[in-house]
Amino acid sequence: MANATTIRPEEAAHFGKLAAEWWDPKGSSAMLHKLNPVRLRFIRDAVDAHFGTDPRSVRPLSGLRALDVGCGAGLLCEPLARLGAAVTGLDAAAENIAAASAHAAGAGLSIDYRNEDIARAGLSGYDLVTSMEVIEHVADKATFIAALVGALAPDGLMILSTPNRTPASKWLMVEGAERLGLVPRGTHHWDDFITPPELALILEDNGLQVGQPMGIAWNPMKGLHLSDDLALNYILTAKVRG
Numbered sequence: 001m002a003n004a005t006t007i008r009p010e011e012a013a014h015f016g017k018l019a020a021e022w023w024d025p026k027g028s029s030a031m032l033h034k035l036n037p038v039r040l041r042f043i044r045d046a047v048d049a050h051f052g053t054d055p056r057s058v059r060p061l062s063g064l065r066a067l068d069v070g071c072g073a074g075l076l077c078e079p080l081a082r083l084g085a086a087v088t089g090l091d092a093a094a095e096n097i098a099a100a101s102a103h104a105a106g107a108g109l110s111i112d113y114r115n116e117d118i119a120r121a122g123l124s125g126y127d128l129v130t131s132m133e134v135i136e137h138v139a140d141k142a143t144f145i146a147a148l149v150g151a152l153a154p155d156g157l158m159i160l161s162t163p164n165r166t167p168a169s170k171w172l173m174v175e176g177a178e179r180l181g182l183v184p185r186g187t188h189h190w191d192d193f194i195t196p197p198e199l200a201l202i203l204e205d206n207g208l209q210v211g212q213p214m215g216i217a218w219n220p221m222k223g224l225h226l227s228d229d230l231a232l233n234y235i236l237t238a239k240v241r242g
Helices: 009-016 030-051 077-082 094-106 141-151 167-179 196-205
Strands: 065-069 086-090 112-114 126-132 152-163 208-210 214-219 223-227 233-240
Touching: 009 094, 030 077, 030 126, 030 152, 030 214, 030 223, 030 233, 065 077, 065 141, 077 086, 077 094, 094 112, 126 141, 141 152, 141 196, 152 196, 196 208, 196 233
Parallel strands: 065 086, 065 126, 086 112, 126 152
Antiparallel strands: 152 233, 208 233, 214 223, 214 233
């Protein structure tokens, strides 16, 4: 994949401009701060199930290598490091990598942050590969997934989350959230969203077995939460087919 690319320069520029506010829970990334605990709950359950770790362990990823692709300023990398993993974070925006590195240093965490394209990074052997809300922004979804698979250890676990392409996501996530200022304008392009069957097909074409997706839904009582409703956003696991 030496000549392949998954990065859209305009997308990298958009998110790079937000780098200074990534860690502000009331700033432009406020929605990600609300989303992160929901994703982490799913990740923790998936890790325990896949690796057979003790649900009571505070460091279930000890001795394991984790890769987060499209890591932004490290909102997921830092919890993964605290769970015990040796973490590598990749992002297309140099500004995000600078912000991530500075925040990790301030938190006393050692995380290997790189401003690289996964398709050109030549990474392999990671026990856990994650990519959250990223595939909808890449230049070529099939190339991106193939690169993620190339980085995954044979007995590793992949976890992806992304918006679903439905009428509900168009009106609530794009028209609603962006117009109301809950998400920066230009963050989402509905036509680039991918449905669970479409994503599963790409993963299966790359030799992976796909788990049952869980929805990330919202209502006024619960806020963002894991759900059987896949209409807005979903998260799933994949592993090398045994």
